[in-house]
Amino acid sequence: MTFDDTSHPVDGAVETAQPSLLVFDVNETLSDMSSITALFEDVGLPGHLAATWFAGLLRDGFALTVTGANPSFAGLASDSLGALLQGVAPDVDDATTHVLSGFAMLPLHADVADGIRALQDLDLRLVTLSNGATAVAQGLLERNGLLDAFEGLLSVQDAPAWKPAASAYRYALETCQVPAAYGMLVAVHPWDIHGAHQAGLRTAWVNRTGGRYPQTMHPADLEVTSLTALARILTDARGQVE
DSSP states (O other), X not given: OEEOTTOOOOTTTGGGOOOSEEEEOOTTTTBOGGGHHHHHHHTTSOTTHHHHHHHHHHHHHHHHHHTTXXXXXXXXXXXXXXXXXXXXXXXXXXXXXXXXXXXXXXXXXXXXXXXXXXXXXXXXXEEEEESSOHHHHHHXXXXXXXXXXXXXXXXXXXXXXXXXXXXXHHHHHHHHTOOGGGEEEEESOHHHHHHHHHTTOEEEEXXXXXXXXXXXXXXXXXXXXXXXXXXXXXXXXXXXXX
């Protein structure tokens, strides 16, 4: 099911749109990482490599997770970026620090602030669950005046494994003391959506770019173009059952 800012729920939407807890991915779901491109260019790397580097970082984290490790996101990021910078930057450590410091200054996507406030107005419980450090999520939300909307900032650093392992989502549910059926993951990554579904949560895929969802992964319960659209859909669905 796909919804945009002018659409309404279709048959079946109400049954999949009544969570009490929304679990938000952070990197790329809440934060706009497009500024990393300029930082790559600052240190002599092609800007287009930023997306490839981040995808590779996630791949390596997933691989280590499968083998039973729970790696440090920052450590993997530094190591993988350093490998790219070898022979490019005169001081690899300084160049790595310059790029990674950008994570501390990422902006929100344009729809996030209004969307989060609208979801907060529904008295839904909001938490983050990131493969990255809690400090990144905290800084992002503090800079944009949204920290008060979230009751908790969770990281897989405190879970048994990275997302999309089921134990990562179960950690969030157990921390919040919410049954899986009443939790909904909100994310831009299909792999995250698939993992959350496997753990029993409902899911909302934020498709800001008009992308195509992989047919090899379990589809999201809801597909929306923005967090404001998600808030409106959940508001409409609540009105139908009251």
